[in-house]
Amino acid sequence: MVIGLEVHVELSTRTKMFCSCPADFGGEPNTHVCPVCLALPGALPVPNRRAVEFAIRAARALHCEIAAETKFDRKNYHYPDLPKGYQISQYDQPLARNGWLEIETEEGRRRIRIRRLHMEEDAGKSLHGEGDGEATLLDFNRAGVPLVEIVSEPDLRSPEEARAYLEMLRATVFYTGVSDVKMEEGSLRCDANVSIRPRGSSELGVLVEVKNMNSFRAVQRALAYEAERQARALARGERLERETRHWDEARGVTLPGRSKEEVNDYRYFPEPDLVPLRIDPAWVAEIEASLPELPEARLGRYQEAGLAYKEAWTLVAQRELGDFLDATVAAGAPLRQAANWLLGEVSARLNESGRPLAELRLTPAGLAGLVALVEAGTVTPTLAKQVFARMLETGEEPAVIVEREGLVQIRDEAALEAVAERVIEANPKVVADILSGKEKAVAALVGQVMRETRGKANAAKVNEVLRRRLAELRQAEPRG
Ligand SMILES: [Zn+2]
Numbered sequence: 001m002v003i004g005l006e007v008h009v010e011l012s013t014r015t016k017m018f019c020s021c022p023a024d025f026g027g028e029p030n031t032h033v034c035p036v037c038l039a040l041p042g043a044l045p046v047p048n049r050r051a052v053e054f055a056i057r058a059a060r061a062l063h064c065e066i067a068a069e070t071k072f073d074r075k076n077y078h079y080p081d082l083p084k085g086y087q088i089s090q091y092d093q094p095l096a097r098n099g100w101l102e103i104e105t106e107e108g109r110r111r112i113r114i115r116r117l118h119m120e121e122d123a124g125k126s127l128h129g130e131g132d133g134e135a136t137l138l139d140f141n142r143a144g145v146p147l148v149e150i151v152s153e154p155d156l157r158s159p160e161e162a163r164a165y166l167e168m169l170r171a172t173v174f175y176t177g178v179s180d181v182k183m184e185e186g187s188l189r190c191d192a193n194v195s196i197r198p199r200g201s202s203e204l205g206v207l208v209e210v211k212n213m214n215s216f217r218a219v220q221r222a223l224a225y226e227a228e229r230q231a232r233a234l235a236r237g238e239r240l241e242r243e244t245r246h247w248d249e250a251r252g253v254t255l256p257g258r259s260k261e262e263v264n265d266y267r268y269f270p271e272p273d274l275v276p277l278r279i280d281p282a283w284v285a286e287i288e289a290s291l292p293e294l295p296e297a298r299l300g301r302y303q304e305a306g307l308a309y310k311e312a313w314t315l316v317a318q319r320e321l322g323d324f325l326d327a328t329v330a331a332g333a334p335l336r337q338a339a340n341w342l343l344g345e346v347s348a349r350l351n352e353s354g355r356p357l358a359e360l361r362l363t364p365a366g367l368a369g370l371v372a373l374v375e376a377g378t379v380t381p382t383l384a385k386q387v388f389a390r391m392l393e394t395g396e397e398p399a400v401i402v403e404r405e406g407l408v409q410i411r412d413e414a415a416l417e418a419v420a421e422r423v424i425e426a427n428p429k430v431v432a433d434i435l436s437g438k439e440k441a442v443a444a445l446v447g448q449v450m451r452e453t454r455g456k457a458n459a460a461k462v463n464e465v466l467r468r469r470l471a472e473l474r475q476a477e478p479r480g
Contacts, residue, residue, distance in 0.1 A: 005156065007166070012178065012179050016032075029139035051119065054179075063101075122145040163216050168296070225247075337375070369398045373387070446462050
């Protein structure tokens with residue numbers, strides 16, 4: 001299976017690509033419009049410098065080369081929600097080319113090449129069946145919102161790889177801050193070019209474009225369906241058609257749309273109202289210097305610190321968790337231990353409450369303090385969870401809570417021996433089982449001691465004390 005993805009990302013600039021209308025999502029229909037984005041006669045486009053800056057920012061994060069000169073072209077096609085009758089896009093001189101992203105595949109890390117990244121403007125939206133009866137209404141608020149289109153080479157080999165690429169792309173663009181990349185609001189949209197070919201063959205099969213996939217899961221399902229459909233058709237001796245198909249989420253199938261236009265059908269020609277843009281390399285360098293650590297680098301750093309790929313990726317993909325982890329490490333916690341808390345208790349709390357991390361009463365310094373108390377053996381892992389729960393309730397430092405509530409771990413052997421003795425006397429049946437060879441029953445006694453000490457006992461020490469006492473009992477037992 002051979003897959004290439006075309007991803008459209010809406011840039012979160014304040015204003016549109018070629019006019020000063022607000023580029024916000026939503027709003028009452030047709031309230032964010034002006035003569036330029038409605039294409040009224042005589043209106044002239046003016047490029048948004050900020051949008052170009054954002055596009056360069058995304059392009060450099062994707063390791064693309066930035067063109068010294070780039071120009072805009074008209075892509076002609078008639079669509080009801082495209083008021084000009086053409087879209088301003090970029091054809092033969094895109095802003096950026098030759099980038100790549102690394103993804104994790106079954107065979108390890110692989111580099112997926114990016115052919116080009118170009119700027120264009122979004123179309124409006126058709127609202128079917130709203131308002132009076134069967135009419136289709138048009139909302140041009142989105143018309144002219146700046147987009148970048150990111151086109152990969154056909155380097156992806158399975159639906160899983162396509163999903164991994166898309167997730168890495170989304171995270172990378174999100175880290176640059178140029179888009180909120182929300183698939184559900186359409187600020188990240190993905191089309192796929194899919195073909196299949198016999199194993200070992202290098203010739204490309206017939207290309208089918210799949211559109212309308214609105215989630216990562218949809219991308220994976222649609223591509224799996226398409227591979228299967230094409231393989232079956234070929235097995236029946238049918239000829240595949242070059243076409244565009246739409247993913248139907250509810251039915252789980254792709255359905256034929258219009259036949260794929262050839263590039264010629266668009267009749268691209270240079271946009272006469274816009275002069276070519278010269279891109280100053282110093283400007284590019286300045287933009288690049290302001291990029292944060294990107295997901296690829298952060299992922300590698302976490303893996304080097306000993307996290308498994310899945311753990312590391314969870315912390316990278318949810319940027320707030322990764323930022324919190326780094327801050328906790330900066331506050332003195334070992335990365336591995338801090339990551340365990342974030343992936344465990346903290347994530348569980350976030351899932352329960354459905355609220356963002358910023359709303360939990362937890363600070364990186366507080367979490368680092370808790371990790372330090374566990375490392376020093378002051379609190380047991382069980383106690384640490386209690387302390388954690390109290391931290392979220394009161395917002396206090398862990399050491400303060402431990403002090404006030406007397407949650408210090410009991411390591412004192414004499415104290416533990418006393419409890420062990422009480423537990424042994426209270427459970428003659430279990431003790432008899434152990435002495436007759438059921439070693440596993442020791443766990444029941446350990447549990448009992450932990451309960452008696454309200455989780456404050458050091459589990460290893462409890463084990464040690466109990467086994468020593470049981471050995472003594474075994475010796476004392478009359479033989480015969
Ligand atoms: Zn406008």
